[in-house]
Amino acid sequence: MPSSTSSSDNAYPAVKTSFFDPEHVERPVPERSWRVIVLIAAIATAVLMIGWETYWRGKEYIAGDYKNTAALWTVQRNKATGDATVLIGSSRMLFDIDLDIWEEMTGVRPIQLSLEGTSPRIFLTDLANDEAFHGTVIVGLMAPLFFTTDGGLRAEVLKYRREESPSQRWDHQLSLFLERYFAFTDEQTRPKRQMTHAPLPLRDGMNPLFDPRKLEVMTADRNTEMWSRVVNDEVFREEARAQWEIALKLFAPPPNPDGSPPAPMPDVVIDGVIAEVQADIKKIRARGGDVAFARMPYGGAFTPAEDFGFPRERFWDRLLAKTETVGVTWHDHEELQGYELPEWSHLSASEAERFTRAFVPIFAKVMEEAEDPK
Amino acid sequence: MLFNSLTFVVFFAVVVALHNAPFSWRIKKFNLLLASYLFYAAWNPPFVILLWISTLVDWNAAKWIHQSTDEARRRFFLILSLATNLGILGFFKYGGFLLENFQALMAAVGVDYQPAAWNIVLPIGISFYTFQTMAYSLDVYLRRAAPAKSLLDFSLFVTFFPQLVAGPIVRPSQLIPQFAEPKIATRPQFYWGLGLITIGLFEKIVLADSFLAPAVDGAFGAGGGLAPLDAWTGVLAFSGQIFFDFSGYSTIAIGTALCLGFALPNNFRFPYAAIGFSDFWRRWHISLSTWLRDYLYIPIGGSKKGPVRTYINLAITMLLGGLWHGASWTFVVWGGLHGLYLAGERILREITPQQKWFSGWPFKFAMALITYFLVNITWVFFRAGSFGEASMMLASMFGLAKDPQKVLYLNAIIPALLVIGGMVLTHWLMRSTTKEAVIAKTPGWVIASVWTFMLFMLIITQGSDSAFIYFQF
Numbered sequence: 095m096p097s098s099t100s101s102s103d104n105a106y107p108a109v110k111t112s113f114f115d116p117e118h119v120e121r122p123v124p125e126r127s128w129r130v131i132v133l134i135a136a137i138a139t140a141v142l143m144i145g146w147e148t149y150w151r152g153k154e155y156i157a158g159d160y161k162n163t164a165a166l167w168t169v170q171r172n173k174a175t176g177d178a179t180v181l182i183g184s185s186r187m188l189f190d191i192d193l194d195i196w197e198e199m200t201g202v203r204p205i206q207l208s209l210e211g212t213s214p215r216i217f218l219t220d221l222a223n224d225e226a227f228h229g230t231v232i233v234g235l236m237a238p239l240f241f242t243t244d245g246g247l248r249a250e251v252l253k254y255r256r257e258e259s260p261s262q263r264w265d266h267q268l269s270l271f272l273e274r275y276f277a278f279t280d281e282q283t284r285p286k287r288q289m290t291h292a293p294l295p296l297r298d299g300m301n302p303l304f305d306p307r308k309l310e311v312m313t314a315d316r317n318t319e320m321w322s323r324v325v326n327d328e329v330f331r332e333e334a335r336a337q338w339e340i341a342l343k344l345f346a347p348p349p350n351p352d353g354s355p356p357a358p359m360p361d362v363v364i365d366g367v368i369a370e371v372q373a374d375i376k377k378i379r380a381r382g383g384d385v386a387f388a389r390m391p392y393g394g395a396f397t398p399a400e401d402f403g404f405p406r407e408r409f410w411d412r413l414l415a416k417t418e419t420v421g422v423t424w425h426d427h428e429e430l431q432g433y434e435l436p437e438w439s440h441l442s443a444s445e446a447e448r449f450t451r452a453f454v455p456i457f458a459k460v461m462e463e464a465e466d467p468k
Numbered sequence: 469m470l471f472n473s474l475t476f477v478v479f480f481a482v483v484v485a486l487h488n489a490p491f492s493w494r495i496k497k498f499n500l501l502l503a504s505y506l507f508y509a510a511w512n513p514p515f516v517i518l519l520w521i522s523t524l525v526d527w528n529a530a531k532w533i534h535q536s537t538d539e540a541r542r543r544f545f546l547i548l549s550l551a552t553n554l555g556i557l558g559f560f561k562y563g564g565f566l567l568e569n570f571q572a573l574m575a576a577v578g579v580d581y582q583p584a585a586w587n588i589v590l591p592i593g594i595s596f597y598t599f600q601t602m603a604y605s606l607d608v609y610l611r612r613a614a615p616a617k618s619l620l621d622f623s624l625f626v627t628f629f630p631q632l633v634a635g636p637i638v639r640p641s642q643l644i645p646q647f648a649e650p651k652i653a654t655r656p657q658f659y660w661g662l663g664l665i666t667i668g669l670f671e672k673i674v675l676a677d678s679f680l681a682p683a684v685d686g687a688f689g690a691g692g693g694l695a696p697l698d699a700w701t702g703v704l705a706f707s708g709q710i711f712f713d714f715s716g717y718s719t720i721a722i723g724t725a726l727c728l729g730f731a732l733p734n735n736f737r738f739p740y741a742a743i744g745f746s747d748f749w750r751r752w753h754i755s756l757s758t759w760l761r762d763y764l765y766i767p768i769g770g771s772k773k774g775p776v777r778t779y780i781n782l783a784i785t786m787l788l789g790g791l792w793h794g795a796s797w798t799f800v801v802w803g804g805l806h807g808l809y810l811a812g813e814r815i816l817r818e819i820t821p822q823q824k825w826f827s828g829w830p831f832k833f834a835m836a837l838i839t840y841f842l843v844n845i846t847w848v849f850f851r852a853g854s855f856g857e858a859s860m861m862l863a864s865m866f867g868l869a870k871d872p873q874k875v876l877y878l879n880a881i882i883p884a885l886l887v888i889g890g891m892v893l894t895h896w897l898m899r900s901t902t903k904e905a906v907i908a909k910t911p912g913w914v915i916a917s918v919w920t921f922m923l924f925m926l927i928i929t930q931g932s933d934s935a936f937i938y939f940q941f
Contacts, residue, residue, distance in 0.1 A: 119642050121657075121722070121731035124908035128659035131912055135919040142924045261469040261510035268474035284929055286678040294878040303877055 147278050154323045155277040159311045162318075164254035165266035167209065170316050171255055174205045175226040177383070182217040183234020184246070185210035186390035189310060189440035193317040195450040200458070204232070206316040211247030213239045215371060218385070220252055222374035228381040232457070235387050235413075235421070237404035241359065241367050270314060282308040304344055306337045309440070319443035325436050334437035335394065342399050364408060365416070372417045386461060387414065387421030391430065391449070394438030420464040422457050429456065469510040471665075471720045472673050479507065480724065483629075487728050493650040497620055500728070504629035508593075515591040518556055523626045525552040526601045530608040530615040542609060549605035553598040560590055565795030593633030595792055599759055601626050604640040606763055613641055621647040630724040634717045636735040636755035643730070651729035663919065664723025667903070670922040671716030673929050675887055680709040683884035686876045688851055693860060693869025698876045700865055703844050705884040706851045708891050711739065714753070740843075740892055741899035743835045745809040748843065760789050778814075783807045793850070798858060802849040809842060836896065 160166060174180045179202050181187050187208035197203040207217055214233050221227050239246060273279045281287065290305060307330070312318045323330050350356060375385045389410065392400060406425070414421050424430035429452040433445045441449055469476050486499045509516045529549035533542045558566075564586035574581040604625070607613040616622040625644045631637075653661060687694060687702020694702070718735035725732045735755050742748035749757040761770075765785040771778040783804070790803020825831055845862070852858035863869045898906070907915060 119731040119733045121726055122904045123654075123656045123660040123726075124904045125656070126907065126915065127912055128656050131916045131919065132659050132662070134913075134916040135923060138916070138920040139923040139927070142920070143927060146924075146928055259511045260513065261473060261475045264475045264478075264510070265473045268478065272474075278928065279930060281930075284678070285674075285925070286682070286929070289678075289883055290682070290877075290879050292879050294882070297874050297878065300874050300877065303879075 143278075147276060150278045150280070150283050154321070154326075155280050155283065155308075156311065157275050157277050158273070158313075159277070159280060160270065160273050160314050160316075161279070161281050162210075162310070162312050162316070163266070163269075164248075164251040165258070165262060165269075166312075166314070166316060167207065167248075167251045168255045168258055169266070170205050170207055171220075171251075174207065174221065174229070175224075176229060178227070178229040179204040180221065180227075180229060180231050181206050181208055181234065182214040182221070182231060183208040183388075183390075184212055184214065184236045184239050185309075186236055186392070186440060187214075187232075187234025187388070188316075188318045189320055190390040190446050190449055191453070192319070192447050192450040193315070195447055196454055199451065199454045203315075206318070208234055209246075209248040209251065211239070212249055213243045213246050215240065215244045215367070215374075216246075216249055216252060218371065218374045219244075222377040225381070228378070228383040230383060230461075231378060231385045233385060233387045235389050235410065236392075237400055237409050241364060241404065241409060244370075280308065301344065302336075302340050304337060304340045306334060309334060309437070311443075319446055320436065320440055322443070325442045331436050338438055339395055342395055346399065346403075358408075361408075364412065368413055368416045371413070375417050375419060384461075385417075385419055386457070386464075387419060388453075388457065389421070389423035389425070391424045391433055391435060391441065392439055393435045396438050420460045422453065422460055427452075427456055469507045471717065471724075472669060475510065479503070479510075480727075484727060488652060494620070496650070497624055497647060500629075501620065501624050501627060504624070504627040504632060507629035508627070508632060511592055512589070518591055518594070519597065519627055522553060522556065522597065522601050523623050525549060526605050526626070527615075527619055527622050530605050533605065533608050534615050546605055546609040550602060553602050557594055557598045560588055560594055562791075562795045563588055596635050596637055597626060597632060599756075599792075600637050603637070603759065603763060607640055616640065616644045618647075628725070628730075630721040630728075630730075631732055634714070634721070635753075636718055636721065636733050637759050638732060638755070642733060646730050653727050653729040657729065658727050661723045661726035661728075663907075664726065665720050666723075666919060666922050666926070668716040668719030668721075668723060669926050671712040671719065673716075674922075674925045675891075676709045676712035676716060678929055679883045679887045680705040680712070682880040683876055684709050684851070686880055688853075688857070688861070690873065690875040691857075693872045694864035695872045695874045696865060696867050697881070698864070698872075698874055699861055699869075701876055701881050701884055703848055703851075703861065703865060704888045706847050707740070707840075707844050708884070708888050710847065710850070711736070711891070737902075738895040738898045740840050741836055741895035742839050742843075743832050744813050744839055745806065745842075746813060748839060749806075749810075756789070756792070760785050764788065779811050782810055782814075786810065798849045798852055798855060801855075801858075802846050805846045805849065809846075833896065836899075840892065 181191060181204050185208070188206065188210065191204070191206075193203055193206060208214065209217075214235075218231060218233060221231055269279070277283075290303070291307065296302060308321055309324055310318045311321050324334055325331070378385055387410075406423070410421070410423060413419075422430075430449065433441050433449055435445075436442055469479060483499070483503045486503075487496055489496075491499070505516050505519070508519060526549050529545045529552075532545045533549075536542050536545070567583050567586050571581050571583060604616075604622075608615050616625070621644050624647050625638075625640060628638075628643065683701050683705035687698050688706070690698075715736040722732045722734070733755060735753060737751040737754070739748055739751035742751050765781055768781050768784065769777050770781060773781075786803045786807030787800055788803070790799045790801070790806070793799045793802070848861050848865075849858050852861060860869060864872060
């Protein structure tokens with residue numbers, strides 16, 4: 095006889111039997127050698143997991159590479175109080191500034207809040223509205239993102255931070271523990287991602303999918319560097335470049351119906367963005383903090399898109415002038431030029447170290463001059 | 469707390485350890501009660517107060533109903549209980565909806581009414597536990613059962629964590645007696661409970677979230693006319709996603725309870741093998757459909773007051789069943805369509821003379837496919853965010869959309885259709901049996917292999933970031 099548990103074991107003091115028989119819940123258990131089955135399944139799963147972990151390590155995935163989640167970002171955002179130095183921007187700010195080098199050179203470890211594909215304007219507003227923050231914000235500016243959107247790929251992190259539940263916080267801590275020891279925990283190894291990237295033919299009339307593969311390796315405090323495979327694997331690197339070409343086509347303003355190039359962004363729109371930024375800067379300065387801007391190197395297909403689509407006089411220079419802020423752009427300093435950009439948009443890990451060493455003194459000097467114009 | 473989270477793994481291990489520790493039964497029940505409050509508070513601590521209000525009001529109302537011989541007093545206490553539960557539900561779930569419709573009504577008569585924004589967070593699972601506690605007061609009022617003897621047992625009935633936030637909606641008579649005496653799972657129960665948890669997690673994390681969600685999100689998120697293949701893939705994938713998501717939750721709930729030695733009722737019986745809609749509702753969300761039948765359809769007259777009243781009662785039940793799911797007219801239409809289907813089926817049964825070939829499998833299979841097709845039409849309204857979106861999707865499915873776009877890549881279409889094909893076939897093969905019966909006949913090495921596969925897929929898929937769809941109800 096199969097064993098079972100049932101709710102009818104004890105009499106609920108029923109006054110009258112129901113028309114519907116909800117009294118009895120039968121929960122039969124199939125009669126099997128469960129202990130043996132569980133043991134075999136557990137051992138077989140463990141063996142498969144060892145194989146899986148080994149496979150991904152062979153593909154240059156490493157333990158201690160943390161997932162760039164909203165929870166990880168939230169932990170850092172919660173540290174951005176008082177006189178902290180905070181980096182906001184999109185992926186270039188994330189990849190190109192090495193926090194260890196910065197700390198070594200200045201004694202201060204900045205808080206990295208940059209997020210890929212996301213305009214830093216929403217984070218500037220968030221910090222401006224946070225009365226507990228009166229530190230320095232360094233805004234990484236990628237003009238196409240900064241001026242065309244006040245959101246982007248990862249804008250949801252602000253909502254996540256507002257609504258984060260206790261169980262999400264606990265889950266994050268447990269996840270960090272696993273990510274410290276296992277390489278397969280990388281989001282890119284999931285079957286869902288593998289299916290997305292399976293080389294299947296495109297249906298007629300569809301554009302190739304924009305969905306970049308893994309590019310970065312991240313520590314628990316979001317210090318980020320380019321993944322070694324992007325640098326070492328030619329095929330992988332070409333794939334990353336192909337993704338940027340798709341993105342530049344997808345997100346570029348469409349041409350006019352007659353085929354002529356689209357009209358440039360009107361001054362009034364640019365000034366509208368700058369006015370919003372200026373209001374945020376005022377709030378931070380009123381509390382004793384400050385804001386400065388930075389532009390990181392780019393190359394390849396990004397050069398025409400950014401230099402011609404967003405000329406510095408109309409965007410960068412105008413922003414600094416109208417907001418009365420200072421900024422460092424790689425175009426102006428020889429020390430910030432000539433770096434290797436494997437996939438055109440970000441520096442490799444070793445180049446990011448070198449770049450940070452060059453950037454920090456230039457930035458410090460610019461800030462110093464701004465404080466004391468003499 | 470989500471079942472598909474690392475936190476739950478740790479939480480459940482601690483709960484099982486405490487439940488098997490040498491404490492008295494009373495202490496173990498306290499442990500379960502505290503664990504249940506923690507389970508709920510892990511999402512949003514202040515909302516535990518709602519559970520306390522529901523518990524205390526229904527505990528006392530039922531006691532007073534039972535003690536009183538005066539019908540007016542009994543009715544008063546029942547109304548107190550129902551008003552409290554429906555008041556909580558109405559305020560949190562339907563407040564914004566009512567306000568929105570009132571505003572539209574005022575606008576229709578020329579009044580420009582601008583209310584303050586309704587920014588109320590919906591407590592998860594509120595529809596489930598309010599229905600569960602209302603059943604208690606109603607059972608006592610209708611003299612089907614006496615009140616529970618212990619407040620601790622009743623509190624645990626309201627709060628029992630495995631089924632607290634998304635069912636199965638358990639009747640008092642199903643669960644309260646189980647708290648009366650010590651319950652600890654036997655070894656086979658514990659292992660089978662773990663097996664059910666694995667099946668449920670596999671349904672949710674691997675099938676619903678990984679294989680089907682991309683096609684659903686791609687199609688329903690496109691915001692315009694779609695090519696028929698994209699529209700059908702999106703809708704069929706949603707039929708699978710909603711099933712695996714919700715059935716997955718119920719299966720985990722049943723397995724979790726079984727690991728602790730408790731029995732919870734089935735909530736699904738391979739619904740996409742249903743032949744007709746009365747059969748569908750005997751297989752889909754069984755605990756809700758029976759609740760609606762016993763506490764709404766039958767009390768308002770059921771089929772006992774003539775054919776016209778039967779159809780009206782059916783319509784009321786299904787429309788309210790739709791509204792139970794969400795504060796939106798699209799859910800009402802979803803319920804209304806099911807009401808229409810049930811009425812149509814009833815009429816067809818009455819006017820169609822029985823034929824021999826009705827009992828043959830080809831006819832049954834064809835009827836099952838027609839049922840599945842019509843159910844899919846209703847899912848469009850369930851999933852769409854608005855009537856505009858729903859009508860666009862329906863037009864797309866039948867090739868009537870203007871400027872139809874291809875939005876789904878083969879990478880989303882192929883896995884979705886494979887899973888849907890497998891699901892429909894499995895439901896058909898399993899329509900007259902149970903998981904338990906099949907497991908009992910399957911060789912041990914096959915069970916171990918399937919279990920290994922599911923565990924492996926679960927681990928490499930790494931849980932999920934998404935909540936269960938039914939949490940929002």
